[in-house]
Amino acid sequence: MKHTISVLLQNKPGVLSRVTGLFSGRGFNIESLAVNQTLDPEVSCLTLVTTGPDSIIEQITKQLHKLIDVIKVTDMREVECVEREMALIRVKAEAATRAEVLRIVDIFRGKVVDVSPKSYAIELTGDDKKIQALIDILKPIGIQEIVRTGTIAMARAKKTP
Amino acid sequence: MKITGTQAIMKCLKEQNVNVIFGFPGGAVIDLYDEIMRTEWLTHVLVRHEQAAVHAADAYARVRGEVGVALVTSGPGATNTVTGIASAYLDSIPMVVFTGQVPTALIGNDAFQEVDIVGITRPCTKHNYLVKDPKDLVPTIREAFHIARTGRPGPVLIDLPKDVMAAMITFPEEKPIRMRTYRPTYEPHPGQIEKACQAMLHAKRPVLYIGGGVIASNASDEVTELGRKLSIPVTMTLMGLGGFPGTDPLSLGMLGMHGTYYANMAVAECDLLIAVGARFDDRVTGRIDAFAPEAEIIHIDIDPASISKNVEVDIPIVADCRQAVAAMNSWFNRAKDFDRDKVAQRHEPWLEKIRGWKDKHPLGYLEETDVIKPQFVVEKLHELTHGDAIITTEVGQNQMWAAQFYQFNKPRHFMTSGGLGVMGYGFPAAIGAQMAAPDKVVIDIAGDGSIQMNIQEMATARQYHCPVKIAILNNNYLGMVRQWQELFYDKRYSNTTLDVAPDFVALARAYGAVGLRATKPSEVEPVIKEALATDNLVIMDFVISREEGVYPMVPAGKATTEMLLV
Numbered sequence: 242m243k244h245t246i247s248v249l250l251q252n253k254p255g256v257l258s259r260v261t262g263l264f265s266g267r268g269f270n271i272e273s274l275a276v277n278q279t280l281d282p283e284v285s286c287l288t289l290v291t292t293g294p295d296s297i298i299e300q301i302t303k304q305l306h307k308l309i310d311v312i313k314v315t316d317m318r319e320v321e322c323v324e325r326e327m328a329l330i331r332v333k334a335e336a337a338t339r340a341e342v343l344r345i346v347d348i349f350r351g352k353v354v355d356v357s358p359k360s361y362a363i364e365l366t367g368d369d370k371k372i373q374a375l376i377d378i379l380k381p382i383g384i385q386e387i388v389r390t391g392t393i394a395m396a397r398a399k400k401t402p
Numbered sequence: 403m404k405i406t407g408t409q410a411i412m413k414c415l416k417e418q419n420v421n422v423i424f425g426f427p428g429g430a431v432i433d434l435y436d437e438i439m440r441t442e443w444l445t446h447v448l449v450r451h452e453q454a455a456v457h458a459a460d461a462y463a464r465v466r467g468e469v470g471v472a473l474v475t476s477g478p479g480a481t482n483t484v485t486g487i488a489s490a491y492l493d494s495i496p497m498v499v500f501t502g503q504v505p506t507a508l509i510g511n512d513a514f515q516e517v518d519i520v521g522i523t524r525p526c527t528k529h530n531y532l533v534k535d536p537k538d539l540v541p542t543i544r545e546a547f548h549i550a551r552t553g554r555p556g557p558v559l560i561d562l563p564k565d566v567m568a569a570m571i572t573f574p575e576e577k578p579i580r581m582r583t584y585r586p587t588y589e590p591h592p593g594q595i596e597k598a599c600q601a602m603l604h605a606k607r608p609v610l611y612i613g614g615g616v617i618a619s620n621a622s623d624e625v626t627e628l629g630r631k632l633s634i635p636v637t638m639t640l641m642g643l644g645g646f647p648g649t650d651p652l653s654l655g656m657l658g659m660h661g662t663y664y665a666n667m668a669v670a671e672c673d674l675l676i677a678v679g680a681r682f683d684d685r686v687t688g689r690i691d692a693f694a695p696e697a698e699i700i701h702i703d704i705d706p707a708s709i710s711k712n713v714e715v716d717i718p719i720v721a722d723c724r725q726a727v728a729a730m731n732s733w734f735n736r737a738k739d740f741d742r743d744k745v746a747q748r749h750e751p752w753l754e755k756i757r758g759w760k761d762k763h764p765l766g767y768l769e770e771t772d773v774i775k776p777q778f779v780v781e782k783l784h785e786l787t788h789g790d791a792i793i794t795t796e797v798g799q800n801q802m803w804a805a806q807f808y809q810f811n812k813p814r815h816f817m818t819s820g821g822l823g824v825m826g827y828g829f830p831a832a833i834g835a836q837m838a839a840p841d842k843v844v845i846d847i848a849g850d851g852s853i854q855m856n857i858q859e860m861a862t863a864r865q866y867h868c869p870v871k872i873a874i875l876n877n878n879y880l881g882m883v884r885q886w887q888e889l890f891y892d893k894r895y896s897n898t899t900l901d902v903a904p905d906f907v908a909l910a911r912a913y914g915a916v917g918l919r920a921t922k923p924s925e926v927e928p929v930i931k932e933a934l935a936t937d938n939l940v941i942m943d944f945v946i947s948r949e950e951g952v953y954p955m956v957p958a959g960k961a962t963t964e965m966l967l968v
Contacts, residue, residue, distance in 0.1 A: 251583060255532075259524060266525045296710070303707035309529040309549060312583045 428475020430502025456486025477515030492821025615679015826855025
């Protein structure tokens with residue numbers, strides 16, 4: 242089962258390697274990873290996506306908690322949340338397909354961020370399913386390069402005041 | 403007033419009540435060693451190999467219940483500590499290791515004797531630091547001691563660049579340490595205590611399974627009270643030996659791969675397993691699905707990550723073992739429906755069954771008159787020291803025989819590298835233990851293989867007048883691996899025969915120590931008596947029956963009920 246885990250940690254040198262070292266050392270896998278500063282410059286937020294049975298996820302969260310520099314660990318599966326990642330996709334766009342590529346990008350609410358005579362670079366944000374869907378559609382036309390970020394996630398605010 | 407970093411380090415040690423450290427100098431820490439020479443209240447034990455400094459600090463910490471301290475230089479000094487640190491980490495021993503580092507300006511330059519020791523030890527320390535800014539020096543040291551001794555204890559490493567130690571700093575005042583990210587839970591949840599006690603009240607076949615956490619949290623008295631109050635038989639892990647009196651009728655001795663027949667049978671058939679400060683290690687559980695299959699499981703541990711890691715737990719209690727067991731004791735003291743005699747009566751059939759197992763397969767060995775049995779040596783050591791010696795061990799058969807046959811009645815009297823299994827641990831540990839308890843008899847029960855892994859410490863023991871007694875159970879083999887080869891590899895003794903061995907008696911003399919040898923059973927007692935009467939380092943070389951095995955034995959991957967017996 243796929244889990245997105247959000248980790249708040251002290252923004253100190255070597256902290257990221259404590260987290261990744263924990264995963265490699267204990268044989269947990271990381272599917273994607275994103276990390277950056279929060280509003281508090283002393284705190285970083287690390288979001289990682291991992292898979293495993295519940296017992297493994299429980300160990301992952303406990304072991305993350307055990308790291309001295311970790312402030313908070315949240316398994317986003319246990320809360321309502323918004324998840325996003327971003328992809329940059331360079332797709333072949335020659336005379337016959339240029340218009341179609343633009344139409345597709347429009348449907349997905351993507352943006353063209355780089356144009357050349359034979360290709361477009363497209364920027365798309367969304368959850369991993371949406372990005373995978375665009376990739377699947379563009380594949381037959383000819384994808385030349387893909388760069389994707391890790392997933393980031395934020396818990397939804399309470400709807401009642 | 404400003405002081406140097408090295409002076410600040412000394413003040414920190416004083417603040418932490420450290421007065422013995424173990425170490426070895428080098429270029430990166432030469433300023434600190436200069437300061438040590440001026441510091442009269444501090445005893446620095448100069449080891450002969452950095453690994454030994456860490457093992458010695460480990461045993462010092464175990465005997466005293468305090469934080470052990472080791473100090474080494476950068477590069478090879480630092481890398482030599484890794485085995486010791488990893489051992490302390492797996493055994494949850496509180497320790498601070500100071501390593502020298504090249505000046506900050508050179509870090510990352512592949513400078514002479516530079517190594518990224520913080521990177522290397524990240525997975526085997528509880529936490530570690532590289533101090534880059536002199537103003538962080540003192541707060542870091544204070545935090546390191548705090549982390550090492552609190553929660554689930556463990557080793558913490560501080561890497562100290564040469565220029566940071568040379569810098570002039572203002573010594574900050576000591577404040578209570580409050581960390582945003584680290585607050586171990588000491589107090590048990592009353593609801594969980596209630597649940598656990600109810601389960602104990604109704605169990606018919608309970609077993610207490612206690613580990614190193616009982617020693618670390620000084621919970622032996624509380625656990626002993628609980629066991630006796632409820633007539634619950636108690637089994638101990640290797641790390642838990644001494645946590646409950648080994649000679650008590652309720653003691654089942656050690657469980658697991660080389661545990662007693664009755665301990666393993668009791669765990670297999672119990673209906674309630676109360677794990678206290680133990681971590682369901684593979685050497686304890688054997689095949690995991692066959693471990694305590696009928697039991698409801700209560701698990702007390704200060705480390706939440708230990709709970710339900712290997713075995714699913716029914717009643718988890720995250721807390722300090724001593725506080726949790728004390729809470730249980732007072733629950734039973736208050737409980738109206740608890741009647742000590744009634745519970746004892748109800749457990750009688752269970753205890754009777756266990757006595758049956760004990761009678762059928764007691765811990766034992768086949769006695770012989772012409773060759774020395776290693777178990778006999780350990781029994782004699784127990785008898786002649788009245789069970790009161792501090793015993794350290796190396797790793798392998800010697801370790802298991804010591805664990806099985808020296809019945810430990812008190813905590814902090816048995817030091818062994820339990821988790822990592824380090825050959826070469828016992829002798830430096832014995833030096834550390836002797837420094838911690840100068841008036842105690844300290845015996846390293848060793849094998850002829852493992853004693854050679856840190857034999858250079860003979861000089862250290864002599865230099866600091868540590869009258870450690872080394873009992874070598876000498877079979878001219880790497881005995882434990884040989885035993886596996888005998889049982890599972892068709893007696894193909896690949897590289898386990900020590901064809902060339904030193905004359906240990908002559909070796910002892912070479913270091914100015916005393917060497918004694920016993921080759922017949924009748925010589926064992928006189929040799930031990932002479933060693934105990936000698937106020938000097940002694941090697942006792944016991945030439946034992948060569949192919950003696952450690953039994954019972956649960957083959958790897960088997961259920962703990964599938965024991966090979968004597």
